[in-house]
Amino acid sequence: MDDRITPVTMPKWGLSMKTGRITDWLAAPGDEVAEGDGLAEIDTDKIAGTLEAPAGGVLRAIVAEAGGDAPVGCAVALLAPGDVPQEEIAAAVAEARELLARGQPAEPDGTGPATGAVDVAGRSLAYATEGDGPETVVLVHGFGGDKDSWLFVRTPLAARHTVYALDLPGHGDSVKDVGDGGLVVLADAVTGFLDVLGLDRVHLVGHSLGGAVAGAVAGQVPGRVRSLTLVAPAGYGPELDSGYLRGFAGARTRRELKPHLAKLFADGDRVTRQLVDDLLRYKRLDGVAEALAALVPTVEALDLARTPLDVPLRVVWGGADRVIPASNRRSLEGRAREVRVVEGAGHMVHMEAPGEVTQLIERAVTG
Amino acid sequence: MSRNITYREAINEALVQEMERDPSVVVLGEDNAGGAGAPGESDAWGGVLGVTKGLQPRFPDRVLDTPISESAFIGAAIGAATRGLRPVAELMFIDFMGVCLDQIFNQAAKFRYMFGGRAVTPVVIRTMYGAGLRAAAQHSQSLYPVFTSVPGLKVALPSSPYEAKGLLVQAIRDDDPVIFCEHKALYDTVGEVPAESYAIPFGEAQIVREGGDVTIVALGRMVSVAVEAADELAASGVRCEIVDPRTTSPLDEDTILESVEHTGRLVVVDEAGPRCGTAADIAALVAGKAFGALRAPVGTVTPPHTPVPFSPPLEDLYVPDATRVAAAVKSVLDWKA
Numbered sequence: 001m002d003d004r005i006t007p008v009t010m011p012k013w014g015l016s017m018k019t020g021r022i023t024d025w026l027a028a029p030g031d032e033v034a035e036g037d038g039l040a041e042i043d044t045d046k047i048a049g050t051l052e053a054p055a056g057g058v059l060r061a062i063v064a065e066a067g068g069d070a071p072v073g074c075a076v077a078l079l080a081p082g083d084v085p086q087e088e089i090a091a092a093v094a095e096a097r098e099l100l101a102r103g104q105p106a107e108p109d110g111t112g113p114a115t116g117a118v119d120v121a122g123r124s125l126a127y128a129t130e131g132d133g134p135e136t137v138v139l140v141h142g143f144g145g146d147k148d149s150w151l152f153v154r155t156p157l158a159a160r161h162t163v164y165a166l167d168l169p170g171h172g173d174s175v176k177d178v179g180d181g182g183l184v185v186l187a188d189a190v191t192g193f194l195d196v197l198g199l200d201r202v203h204l205v206g207h208s209l210g211g212a213v214a215g216a217v218a219g220q221v222p223g224r225v226r227s228l229t230l231v232a233p234a235g236y237g238p239e240l241d242s243g244y245l246r247g248f249a250g251a252r253t254r255r256e257l258k259p260h261l262a263k264l265f266a267d268g269d270r271v272t273r274q275l276v277d278d279l280l281r282y283k284r285l286d287g288v289a290e291a292l293a294a295l296v297p298t299v300e301a302l303d304l305a306r307t308p309l310d311v312p313l314r315v316v317w318g319g320a321d322r323v324i325p326a327s328n329r330r331s332l333e334g335r336a337r338e339v340r341v342v343e344g345a346g347h348m349v350h351m352e353a354p355g356e357v358t359q360l361i362e363r364a365v366t367g
Numbered sequence: 368m369s370r371n372i373t374y375r376e377a378i379n380e381a382l383v384q385e386m387e388r389d390p391s392v393v394v395l396g397e398d399n400a401g402g403a404g405a406p407g408e409s410d411a412w413g414g415v416l417g418v419t420k421g422l423q424p425r426f427p428d429r430v431l432d433t434p435i436s437e438s439a440f441i442g443a444a445i446g447a448a449t450r451g452l453r454p455v456a457e458l459m460f461i462d463f464m465g466v467c468l469d470q471i472f473n474q475a476a477k478f479r480y481m482f483g484g485r486a487v488t489p490v491v492i493r494t495m496y497g498a499g500l501r502a503a504a505q506h507s508q509s510l511y512p513v514f515t516s517v518p519g520l521k522v523a524l525p526s527s528p529y530e531a532k533g534l535l536v537q538a539i540r541d542d543d544p545v546i547f548c549e550h551k552a553l554y555d556t557v558g559e560v561p562a563e564s565y566a567i568p569f570g571e572a573q574i575v576r577e578g579g580d581v582t583i584v585a586l587g588r589m590v591s592v593a594v595e596a597a598d599e600l601a602a603s604g605v606r607c608e609i610v611d612p613r614t615t616s617p618l619d620e621d622t623i624l625e626s627v628e629h630t631g632r633l634v635v636v637d638e639a640g641p642r643c644g645t646a647a648d649i650a651a652l653v654a655g656k657a658f659g660a661l662r663a664p665v666g667t668v669t670p671p672h673t674p675v676p677f678s679p680p681l682e683d684l685y686v687p688d689a690t691r692v693a694a695a696v697k698s699v700l701d702w703k704a
Contacts, residue, residue: 126368173368176563253571255621273577284533284565 002088006055007075007096008039010064013047013151019069020044022051022076031059036355039077040066048272049152051076052355058082060089063096074100113154115147117173120192126173127166127193131158135226135365136199139165140190142208142234143299144248144279144292146172149207152354157361161203166193168213170295176287181294183302187216200224203365207231207350208324209295212302218311227312227364230332231357232321232347235302237328242300244323249292254280266320266346305331314338314364316357318345338363369561375418375554377528378493381535382419382455384564386426389453392539393429394422395440396457396493400432415459416495416554441467441492445475445544448490453539461496461510461548475544476519487542491535497550497588497638498686504674507682509587509639512648514546515615521545521569522616526590528558530613533567540566550588550638570617574626578606581632581696584623584649585611589636589687596692607696615645623649624657631662634695636687641669663702666695 010020024041027033038050039059053059057079064076075096078089113128128147137157141149147165157163167174169189170181179185190213194202204225206214211233218225234240244263251257254276261271261279282288313336317326326341333339340360345352372380386392400423402412411430413420423430433440437458444456458464464471471492478486498507515522521543525531531549538545575590576597585593590611597607608626612619627633633653637646646667653665668687676682 252568254574273574277573281529281561281565284567285561286564286566 002080002084002092004080004084005060005089005092006057006079007092008051008054008077008079010070010072010074010076011042011051011155012072013042013044013049013155014148017044017072019071021069022064022066023048025062025066026050027059029059029061033057033059033079036359038355045274047151047274048270049351050354052156053079054156055079060084061093063093064100070100071103076100113158115173118193118196120189120196123169123175123177123189125166125169125175125189125193127164128154129162129164130154131161131163133158133161135160136162136164136202137361137365138190138194138199138202138204139163140204140206140210140214141165141168141171142206142210142232143245143295144171144282145207145210146282148172149348150350153350153358153361156354156358160362161365164197164199166190168210170288170291172282176285176291178291178294181291181298183212183216183298186213187220190214190217191220194221194224201226203227203229203361205229205231205361205364206233208347209234209299211236212299212304215304215307215309218309219307222310225311227314227367228309229314229316229361229364231350232317232324232326233315234299234324235304237305237324237331239325239328240300241323245296245299249289249296251283257283263322264347266318266344266352270348270352309335312337312364312367314340314360316340316342316349316360318347318349318352319343320345321347321349323347368563369559371557372528372560373554374525374528374531374549374556374558375416377532377558377560378418378535378549379421380560381532381539381564382422383425385453385536385539386422386429388564389539390429391451392453392455393431393447394419394426394455394457395431395433395444397433397435397459399423399457400430403427414457416551418493418549418554419457437463438467438470442470442474444490444492445470445488448475448488448544449478449486453489453491455491455493455539458492458494460506461494462505462508464494464510464513471514471520471544471546472517476517479543480519488544489539489542491538491545491547493535493547493549495551496548497552498670498675498682499552499588501677501679501682502551503677507675509637511546511548511615512639512644515645515648516643519543520616521614522548523569523614524548524550524587525613526553526585526587526611528556528560530567530573530611532560533565534569534613536564537566537569541569548587553588556591567613569614570619571613572619572622573611573613574622575609575611576607578608579630580606581634581699582608582610582623582626582630583634583636583692583696585609585636586615586645587638589638592687592689593636593692595689596696599689599693600696605696605700615648618649618652620652620656624653627653627657628660631660632699633661634666634668634692634699636668636692636695638670638686640672641667642672644669663699666699668692668695
């Protein structure tokens, strides 16, 4: 196959994902696309998301039509510059369709994220890691989230870097005890995580509460943080929807939780049955209700706007963020090398516009 | 962290974790401790199907064997509950509940009410129900509607390993008597279950699948039958919403009503009989509170009003299957006034 042809493959969003269904193509053959442009809507039994162009070029052919299932790793479309001859594209399509018809995943065993846990001062912290590039990126999720909140940016980043996404105390598969719930507890956990895994010089990325945590880590050990990327961070600026925090922490049932989750996204359809279900499963675990209750006052009291940050800083916000509005970015303008606002994305900007967030992190890594 | 374990293992894990967490939790029943100490045995039999295996060596003083007298040990469990323990009694088959109904209906279910809220009875009665194991009419019934009808009792019907663990943890922590109904054909089913402990609140239905054409309310083992039917129907473009109430008392009326308001059609699938059963109960609920949303009469899929047959071909006809559920859905969809 002509090496100018880039196959667009079915992504692997989570360990259990084997196939995905293309519900809609957002681009048509012949369209010029840029890296990160949305190409198709993908649905799995766990999650729905947008498949983004892995590179720029012309969408030359669609291999898997809307409504069809494709195994992870299978080519579902082909990108190539306009001057690659049509015969070559046709041959590549035929080859890809044959693989698709056999239902054969192009994915060799052992790829995708590995999960593990480390002991930090007697407390277990879980993480996922992907990729083996020379630079290390560490992703820190927000209040009520976990390492899989980063699914859509983790895998693209792992193509070039070593990526770690950890579960903060009180979250995911990590210890549920958060002590007094103070920011220091969480920041110490992240610093301890870097110590135990021997990660000396990392690019830190934090979303929401994780942004405050990442900022605190950068303040504690600036020499170990090569760059800091804050994604809709908490604590930098005056605005915060406390109703969301308290509502999320207090909700016990699907009917109570679902209206709060709608605030996280610009597009309410992102709140799928599976998302609500996964969050309820997390919230029902022993110790989680106590952990979230302890963290709420911490998040509400965060005031980091004047805390020094002696590391290269980049900031990204969703223009339609209803939990921590993008107007908070003003406190970081002038301190950051770049402040980006993604229109049409909400608080979960890394889920709604993962390409934009990935590219910003790439710029942070390459400096 | 979640991993795949069986329904049987999920129940066992809930018992172990609650016994570790709370020293007032005790387990009693027939053969729960029996077999321990016999030559060559390091464990007890763990009940008739081995669900409590491993508990006796771990908690030798808190796993008690009982005589084959249900009225005696259910009474003992209820009495102990009123005095500060949290007993989990294993009553082999729900079919045998009849001999201890006074203890359950007239004592356990009434204490909180009749003593003005000053008494609690945190007892769990774990019991097997359901047909499909060629166990004949006295060991195959689905009698949970009997207990659902008695105020003061809570009734849980786990449909999967995840539900089994979380509902049993909630049952043990609950201050009211709980009849915990385990389907004997589900013990070897496998599903994703967190290793950590968690409680699923009672009275919260699970939406197993979303769909806009018809609501299927299914209970216990019938949830997987409904899913099979929904898969078949999906091939012809019919999208079913499947609701698993998880507990029949309390019942999550709101989720059922909201779903029917969305789809306009309802089929209830229940392994209990057609008379005075859960299907009739839910059909009445929807007819009374969501009549305006209904675009067709409520469909019900239940066994016939007969004892469970011993003859294997007859037993297979008796238990609702996916073909019958799919046919009921189609007839609701095709209905014309």
